[in-house]
Amino acid sequence: MASATRSSLPTGRMQRDGDGRTAIPYLFRMASPEIEALTQALARLPGLGPRSARRAVLHLLKKRETTLTPLLRALDAVSERLATCGVCGNVDTSDPCTVCTDPRRDARMLCVVEEVADLWALDRSRLFPGRFHVLGGRLSALEGVRPEDLAIDGLLRRLEGGGIDEVVLAMNATLEGQTTAHYLTERIERFPVRLTQLAHGLPVGGELDYLDEGTLAQALRARRPVG
Numbered sequence: 001m002a003s004a005t006r007s008s009l010p011t012g013r014m015q016r017d018g019d020g021r022t023a024i025p026y027l028f029r030m031a032s033p034e035i036e037a038l039t040q041a042l043a044r045l046p047g048l049g050p051r052s053a054r055r056a057v058l059h060l061l062k063k064r065e066t067t068l069t070p071l072l073r074a075l076d077a078v079s080e081r082l083a084t085c086g087v088c089g090n091v092d093t094s095d096p097c098t099v100c101t102d103p104r105r106d107a108r109m110l111c112v113v114e115e116v117a118d119l120w121a122l123d124r125s126r127l128f129p130g131r132f133h134v135l136g137g138r139l140s141a142l143e144g145v146r147p148e149d150l151a152i153d154g155l156l157r158r159l160e161g162g163g164i165d166e167v168v169l170a171m172n173a174t175l176e177g178q179t180t181a182h183y184l185t186e187r188i189e190r191f192p193v194r195l196t197q198l199a200h201g202l203p204v205g206g207e208l209d210y211l212d213e214g215t216l217a218q219a220l221r222a223r224r225p226v227g
């Protein structure tokens with residue numbers, strides 16, 4: 001609709017401007033600055049847009065005792081003690097993290113992942129009994145990410161420490177992920193460990209964090225020796 005044909009009287013309905021974008025007819029404040037700030041903070045979270053954030057805020061305000069208060073306490077506790085694990089690179093409220101200190105985990109198995117999100121995704125599957133190592137990214141010529149930018153030295157130090165029988169390379173099935181796996185294979189070859197990687201049941205271009213647990217579980221089960 002051309003702007004010249006737009007009625008000069010506010011209709012209260014959403015209108016299209018000349019570019020076809022939705023125009024907001026009124027600029028009344030919907031809530032106090034505090035509530036607006038809370039909504040905007042929530043809207044910045046992944047998976048939440050402004051509408052979901054507003055819905056969440058309304059829920060928090062209406063169910064103060066059961067949602068707002070526990071959320072505040074939990075946020076406060078996490079924010080106080082937030083730490084990056086000096087051993088594996090996981091994010092937790094203790095260093096070493098819960099994964100590294102859990103005696104039920106098999107310390108002889110080590111799964112190498114790109115990001116903390118991948119560690120959490122694999123751990124959700126509950127199919128890997130060992131420990132993890134987070135690289136903090138993947139090699140990328142395009143983005144200028146070099147081996148020294150990743151936690152590779154820390155990984156090699158863990159292997160030098162001994163006691164590890166198997167290293168599972170769980171990189172994303174992307175070009176960068178596979179380049180990283182190839183590079184790691186060359187660096188790890190000199191250690192007396194069984195080197196495996198996730199089977200390519202992973203979709204090409206797929207990222208671990210976005211996969212359903214069934215696909216992830218199958219890829220982990222079908223891991224195979226490298227080379």
Ligand SMILES: [Zn+2]
Binds near residue numbers: 085087088089098101
């Ligand atoms: Zn850890």
